[in-house]
Amino acid sequence: MATIKEYLLSGLRPSIAIREVAKSRGELSSKELIMLLDEELNGIPPTVANAIANWNRKSGSMQKCAGLNDLQFDDAVWGDLNAAIARL
Amino acid sequence: MLSYQIGNPTPDDLAHGLWAYVDANGQLSFTVRAGGDSEALATFGSGRDMFDSLMLRLNNDNVNVSSIQGQWYFNTDGVNAAQYQSAIESGLSPSDAAFSTWTGSQVMRYGFNFVTVPEAQGGIIKPVFQQVQGETNGDH
Numbered sequence: 001m002a003t004i005k006e007y008l009l010s011g012l013r014p015s016i017a018i019r020e021v022a023k024s025r026g027e028l029s030s031k032e033l034i035m036l037l038d039e040e041l042n043g044i045p046p047t048v049a050n051a052i053a054n055w056n057r058k059s060g061s062m063q064k065c066a067g068l069n070d071l072q073f074d075d076a077v078w079g080d081l082n083a084a085i086a087r088l
Numbered sequence: 089m090l091s092y093q094i095g096n097p098t099p100d101d102l103a104h105g106l107w108a109y110v111d112a113n114g115q116l117s118f119t120v121r122a123g124g125d126s127e128a129l130a131t132f133g134s135g136r137d138m139f140d141s142l143m144l145r146l147n148n149d150n151v152n153v154s155s156i157q158g159q160w161y162f163n164t165d166g167v168n169a170a171q172y173q174s175a176i177e178s179g180l181s182p183s184d185a186a187f188s189t190w191t192g193s194q195v196m197r198y199g200f201n202f203v204t205v206p207e208a209q210g211g212i213i214k215p216v217f218q219q220v221q222g223e224t225n226g227d228h
Contacts (some may be wrong), residue, residue, distance in 0.1 A: 067099030
């Protein structure tokens with residue numbers, strides 16, 4: 001199974017990369033995703049954990065939804081995810 | 089990183105709960121959402137109830153919280169960002185605006201009386217609240 005790092009380095013947006021990771025492991029819950037990223041990144045940045053907690057994965061890229069849509073989620077985590085991967 | 093959970097704040101799940109993280113430097117960050125039904129409210133309490141429970145638990149665990157970082161998303165249903173934006177538009181300073189939010193009023197009750205408010209980036213603003221003796225906010 002590919003890791004979040006491999007998906008991101010292949011050029012996928014974080015929302016798509018994380019969805020792929022969640023799907024490949026049997027549709028992980030948000031809490032399970034946070035734990036997985038914490039493990040894969042040797043510590044998940046709190047900003048990423050908070051964004052996942054606020055991410056409405058059912059919304060897709062809808063502009064208005066409860067929580068963050070995909071585009072807002074990508075904006076929230078992209079920089080910190082790349083920095084975390086660079087530190088690995 | 090220490091983590092704490094009450095219910096599940098994720099908007100596409102229960103939409104009622106709190107997740108909190110404390111990093112190695114003692115910086116607390118948390119997400120709270122109280123949008124659940126009456127059963128969720130009865131089970132987990134209000135946003136303020138959950139925040140108070142978190143602070144009590146941190147105290148019982150002897151976790152020293154040196155700062156609290158907010159992460160507020162503009163153009164979403166997030167309460168803090170909307171309150172902050174409204175306060176700025178009414179003429180408040182960034183620090184006073186940060187303390188006028190739901191989170192600002194909660195952390196103030198626990199003595200976090202100083203805030204640093206960086207520029208918003210990518211539709212997100214990340215104020216950092218601290219306990220500073222003799223200060224009332226970050227505008228000095």
